[in-house]
Amino acid sequence: MRGGGLLVAGTTSDAGKSVVTAGICRWLVRQGVKVAPFKGQNMSLNSFVTRGGAEIGRAQAMQAQAARVEPTALMNPVLLKPGSDRSSQVVLMGKPVGELSARGFFGSGEPSAGKGLHGGRRTELFEPVMACLEELRGTYDAVICEGAGSPAEINLRRTDIVNMGVARAARLPVLVVGDIDRGGVFAQFFGTTALLTPEDQKLIAGYLVNKFRGDVSLLEPGLDMLLGLTGRRTYGVLPYAHGLGIDEEDGLRVSLRGAVRESVVAPPVGEDVLRVAVCAVPLMSNFTDVDALAAEPGVVVRFVDRAEELVDADLVVVPGTRGTVKALAWLRERGLADAIARRAAEGRPVLGICGGFQALGELIEDEVESKAGTVDGLGLLPVRVRFAAEKTLARPVGEALGQPVEGYEIHHGVADVRGGEPFLDGCRVGAVWGTHWHGSLESDGFRRAFLREVAAAAGRRFVPAPDTSFGALREEQLDRLGDLIEEHADTDALLRLIENGSPNGLPFIPPGAP
Numbered sequence: 001m002r003g004g005g006l007l008v009a010g011t012t013s014d015a016g017k018s019v020v021t022a023g024i025c026r027w028l029v030r031q032g033v034k035v036a037p038f039k040g041q042n043m044s045l046n047s048f049v050t051r052g053g054a055e056i057g058r059a060q061a062m063q064a065q066a067a068r069v070e071p072t073a074l075m076n077p078v079l080l081k082p083g084s085d086r087s088s089q090v091v092l093m094g095k096p097v098g099e100l101s102a103r104g105f106f107g108s109g110e111p112s113a114g115k116g117l118h119g120g121r122r123t124e125l126f127e128p129v130m131a132c133l134e135e136l137r138g139t140y141d142a143v144i145c146e147g148a149g150s151p152a153e154i155n156l157r158r159t160d161i162v163n164m165g166v167a168r169a170a171r172l173p174v175l176v177v178g179d180i181d182r183g184g185v186f187a188q189f190f191g192t193t194a195l196l197t198p199e200d201q202k203l204i205a206g207y208l209v210n211k212f213r214g215d216v217s218l219l220e221p222g223l224d225m226l227l228g229l230t231g232r233r234t235y236g237v238l239p240y241a242h243g244l245g246i247d248e249e250d251g252l253r254v255s256l257r258g259a260v261r262e263s264v265v266a267p268p269v270g271e272d273v274l275r276v277a278v279c280a281v282p283l284m285s286n287f288t289d290v291d292a293l294a295a296e297p298g299v300v301v302r303f304v305d306r307a308e309e310l311v312d313a314d315l316v317v318v319p320g321t322r323g324t325v326k327a328l329a330w331l332r333e334r335g336l337a338d339a340i341a342r343r344a345a346e347g348r349p350v351l352g353i354c355g356g357f358q359a360l361g362e363l364i365e366d367e368v369e370s371k372a373g374t375v376d377g378l379g380l381l382p383v384r385v386r387f388a389a390e391k392t393l394a395r396p397v398g399e400a401l402g403q404p405v406e407g408y409e410i411h412h413g414v415a416d417v418r419g420g421e422p423f424l425d426g427c428r429v430g431a432v433w434g435t436h437w438h439g440s441l442e443s444d445g446f447r448r449a450f451l452r453e454v455a456a457a458a459g460r461r462f463v464p465a466p467d468t469s470f471g472a473l474r475e476e477q478l479d480r481l482g483d484l485i486e487e488h489a490d491t492d493a494l495l496r497l498i499e500n501g502s503p504n505g506l507p508f509i510p511p512g513a514p
Contacts, residue, residue, distance in 0.1 A: 003137040004498040007167045007203075009147035011178040011188035016210035016238070018059045019481060020177050021146040025067040026482030027491065028498075034141040037063030040129040041078040041148060041162040043088065045285035045322055049393050049408040054094020055079060058288060063146070066478045074132040078125050078161070082283065083322055083369070093128065096391050126161045130169055137170070142498050145172060152195040154513055164200045173205040173502040175494075181211035181240060186222055193230055194509040201509060205502040208489065209237040231507040235497075236489025241480065268298025270463030274455060276301045277313035279340075281356070282330050283322035286410070289353055290317060292441040292470045296451065298462060307335035314458035315349045316340060318356030320438065324385075324413065325370035328359050328377065337378055344380045349431045349454045357426050357434035358385045358413045368412050381427055381434045382419035387412045396437060400424050401453065403445035407437030431457045442470045 008024070010017040021037055028035040039060055048061035054073035064071035073094035080088040087101045136143045151163035151174070160166075167174050176192055178185040189207045196204065207226070212219065216237050223234045278290055280303040287303075294301040302309075310316055318340070321327040331337040343350055352360040361383030364375045368387040377385070394409040400423055407424070415436065420427030426435040433450075441447045448464040455462040485491065 002141055004142040005137060005145065005170060005172045006142070006494075006498045007145040007147055007163070007172045007174045009151045009163055009167075009174050009176050009192075011150055011176060011185070011192050012182075013149050015177045015179045017146050017148075017177055018063070020175075020208060020210065020238070020485070021144050022059075022063045022066040022478060023481035023485040024144050024494070025063055026478050027485040028142060028144070029066070029068050030482055030486075035067045036069055036136050036140045036143050037067055037075055037146065038133055038136055038143050039076050039146040039148070039162065040133070040166050041080065041125070042076050043080040043082065043148065045081055045283060046288055047079060047081065047091075047286065047410055049395055049410060050094065051395060052094070053393050053395070055091050055096075055391075055393055055410055056094060058286070059146070062478075063144075065474070066481065067144075074136055077129050077132045081285075081322055084283075089322075092125065093132075094393070123159050123161070126165065126169075129161050129166065133166065133170055144498075147174075150192060151176070151200070152192045154195055157197075157513065164196065164203070167203045168199065171501060172203065173497045174203045175205060175208055175235060175497070177208045177210050179211050180209050180219075181213065185209060186226055189226060190229060190509070193232070194511060195513060197513045198508045201512070202506055203502050204232060204506065205235075205497050206232040207234045209234060211240045212237050213240045230509055233493075235493055236485070238484050238488050241484060266297040266465065268462070269465050270298065270455075271461040272455075273298045273300055274314045274451065274458070274460055274462045275312060276315045276317060277304045277310050278302070278317045278319055279331065279336055279356075280305045281319065281321045281327035283326060285320040285322050285355070286353075286438045287319055289319060289438055289441060292447055293451075295470055295473050296447070296468055297465045299451070305334060305336075307339040310336070310339045310343065314460055314462075315351060315454045316343060318350070318352045318359055320354035320356060320410075321359075322355070323370060324355040324358045324364060325366055325372045325375050327355060328364075328375065331359065331378070341378060341380065344430065344432045347431045347457060349457045350380065350433070352381070352426075352432075352434040354409075354411055354436050354438060355413075357381070357383070357436055358411075358415070360432065360434050361385055361415070364413070366413075380432045381429055382417065383427065383434065384416045384418065385413040386416070388414050392436075396425065398424055400440075400446055401449035403443065403449050405437070405440050405443045405446045407435075407440040407443075409436050410438065411436050444469055444471075 008017050008021045025035050042057040044057045046058040047055050048058045050071050056076035060076040061071040079091035082088045147163040178188050193204050290301050293299050360380045361377040362379050363384045366387040392409050392411050397406050417427050420429040423433050424435040424437045451464045
């Protein structure tokens with residue numbers, strides 16, 4: 001096999017496209033197939049830096065790990081990073097090229113705020129997207145593509161560069177994933193197909209049910225009726241799986257308030273648990289940074305948006321954000337800023353990561369991201385931040401707390417550290433730490449040393465597990481995804497799709513696209 005492919009589409013956002021794509025990649029690589037993931041255009045604030053210094057979606061980096069290949073910009077050529085519900089930074093081939101409103105991106109003709117993109121020119125991105133896909137198909141046995149949202153978004157079909165536009169141009173078979181846990185999956189499968197043009201419908205090979213609970217035999221009559229209505233089979237029914245903990249795309253998610261990061265872990269090693277409160281700041285980015293904490297036995301991680309919820313926390317994390325100035329205003333409005341300052345004065349642990357680190361400093365000069373000019377920070381760290389037009393994208397390595405650390409950097413803010421103890425690229429004052437490095441807590445020895453410091457400062461009899469390996473846990477999760485495909489999908493039929501494309505003679509389902 002060389003140049004085989006499949007597009008995993010979904011009836012909705014969060015239907016499970018990322019999980020299924022990763023699962024298929026892991027299943028294929030275990031069969032000896034050289035496979036790569038691909039998503040032409042992604043919208044997410046959870047991003048990653050490749051070894052080549054390119055910024056891509058974390059979901060595609062995770063899928064590359066599932067495929068056991070090094071992630072590259074080819075796998076996610078267009079990344080949109082929302083700055084509000086109406087505009088996004090456009091990252092092309094791993095580098096930012098401008099800020100554009102939704103109307104401008106999809107075709108109103110308004111100018112962009114930056115060089116390299118023009119309003120209403122989304123279709124100009126189609127050529128580099130397809131060039132990346134063709135390069136991958138020329139290199140790998142198979143490329144598993146992930147769609148975005150739904151392929152039946154009829155208002156966007158004309159300028160589509162991620163769903164049926166890609167499938168049509170590359171003649172890829174399309175597998176439509178539906179989340180049955182939300183209800184209405186049969187209507188979603190039928191409606192998605194029936195709203196496509198005849199040419200697009202020819203590529204819709206069939207369906208995959210995700211997050212099913214219960215006895216599959218009770219579902220089978222419905223699947224038979226769906227086959228009768230559409231002429232298309234269902235390629236599998238995946239059960240609801242808890243605690244997968246993979247890297248999500250966040251789209252325009254406003255708040256994770258009350259969410260607890262899931263992880264299947266052992267009981268605490270010490271006498272106490274450690275409670276971590278993550279401030280759910282606006283435009284929160286790379287909230288996956290705290291997944292390594294959640295993987296530790298006895299560490300409970302939750303997202304909060306009220307000052308009262310910090311009272312019993314042993315560690316408060318101010319995470320990354322696409323809007324540092326906006327996050328500062330939010331922290332102050334909700335009383336969280338004062339609560340964090342009180343914690344610092346009492347010697348209770350606080351960690352700021354990237355935008356959170358910037359917020360903990362003394363002063364911010366921002367004529368780039370918010371264009372707010374000079375803004376006071378929380379004043380907890382001796383740091384001044386100036387926003388630069390050039391974005392820092394890096395994969396640093398170093399040492400902290402006597403342990404080796406690896407991370408990645410994605411930020412416009414340049415920090416001038418004027419005191420404190422050195423801590424990675426940032427500093428520490430008392431029990432307040434700050435760094436631009438994302439992913440540092442995935443370094444096992446460093447994470448254990450940091451948690452020991454937090455436990456001591458918090459007065460907790462918490463002991464980090466001596467053998468928790470975040471990398472091994474991630475591999476176990478990816479293997480679970482591969483197992484879901486291998487055990488609950490018709491893998492022989494999937495392989496035929498990937499090798500040969502959609503079956504001939506698939507019927508047209510009216511009415512079709514308007």
